[in-house]
Amino acid sequence: MIEIDSLTKRRAGKPVLDGVSLRGAEAGVTVLVGASGSGKSTLLRCMNGLEIFEGGTITIAGHRLAAGGQSIAALDDLRRDVGMVFQQFNLFPHLSVLDNVMLAPRVVAKVPVEEARCRAVDLLDRVGLSAFVAARPATLSGGQQQRVAIARALAMRPRVMLFDEPTSALDPTMTSEVLDVILDLAKAGQTMVVVTHDHGFAKRAATWVVELAAGRIVRQGTAAAMLG
Numbered sequence: 001m002i003e004i005d006s007l008t009k010r011r012a013g014k015p016v017l018d019g020v021s022l023r024g025a026e027a028g029v030t031v032l033v034g035a036s037g038s039g040k041s042t043l044l045r046c047m048n049g050l051e052i053f054e055g056g057t058i059t060i061a062g063h064r065l066a067a068g069g070q071s072i073a074a075l076d077d078l079r080r081d082v083g084m085v086f087q088q089f090n091l092f093p094h095l096s097v098l099d100n101v102m103l104a105p106r107v108v109a110k111v112p113v114e115e116a117r118c119r120a121v122d123l124l125d126r127v128g129l130s131a132f133v134a135a136r137p138a139t140l141s142g143g144q145q146q147r148v149a150i151a152r153a154l155a156m157r158p159r160v161m162l163f164d165e166p167t168s169a170l171d172p173t174m175t176s177e178v179l180d181v182i183l184d185l186a187k188a189g190q191t192m193v194v195v196t197h198d199h200g201f202a203k204r205a206a207t208w209v210v211e212l213a214a215g216r217i218v219r220q221g222t223a224a225a226m227l228g
């Protein structure tokens with residue numbers, strides 16, 4: 001489902017990712033760990049076409065990304081199959097919770113409005129937010145907003161989900177409500193890559209753990225071997 005080969009990314013001439021190669025299993029949870037600045041977010045962003053890279057290839061959910069950037073059409077195709085959730089939720093503030101979740105299926109995938117609504121209602125139920133469909137994001141807690149962001153990404157039925165430190169902006173109670181949603185997704189067989197500093201979560205969720213340092217993979221292995 002995910003295969004990265006010799007990925008190299010530079011910023012201002014300095015390598016940020018330096019020959020990164022990895023494989024992520026279908027229906028598996030790959031956890032990325034590493035010190036601040038090691039390149040975790042950059043790697044995730046390359047996997048969703050948010051960064052142009054200089055060398056290597058990424059194959060993800062059947063899409064092949066080459067060095068030098070992709071066409072707009074290829075990026076649109078990629079983002080139907082690869083969803084991403086960021087640390088800072090990034091919800092649309094002027095739209096209701098329901099409309100946030102309906103937007104991409106309507107606009108990008110041209111899903112009919114009633115079907116998009118049904119999908120959104122189901123997903124909001126799945127993340128425990130049925131009572132908040134009509135609310136604006138600003139009236140929700142951080143944990144609730146992040147669960148909306150997860151529902152919004154899932155609305156495109158992505159084959160791979162990418163999470164970049166999804167709980168690091170949250171306090172401990174909200175962290176666990178968001179991690180429980182992500183664990184449920186993992187149990188349901190969603191392929192995902194998660195950047196996290198939460199070792200407890202990584203131990204429970206990860207099928208494979210990859211450690212980056214200064215843009216290179218320095219260790220990788222099972223959760224038991226890496227975090228035990």
Ligand SMILES: Nc1ncnc2c1ncn2[C@@H]1O[C@H](COP(=O)(O)OP(=O)(O)OP(=O)(O)O)[C@@H](O)[C@H]1O
Nearest residue numbers: 011012016034035036037038039040041042043165
């Ligand atoms: N927009 C940018 N412009 C220039 N350099 C950047 C930019 N974003 C990140 N970098 C640099 O790229 C390197 C990798 O950053 P990245 O954000 O991928 O690290 P990270 O592992 O996600 O760190 P953190 O744990 O702090 O989120 C760092 O040296 C960082 O300073």
Ligand SMILES: [Mg+2]
Nearest residue numbers: 040041042164
């Ligand atoms: Mg980061």
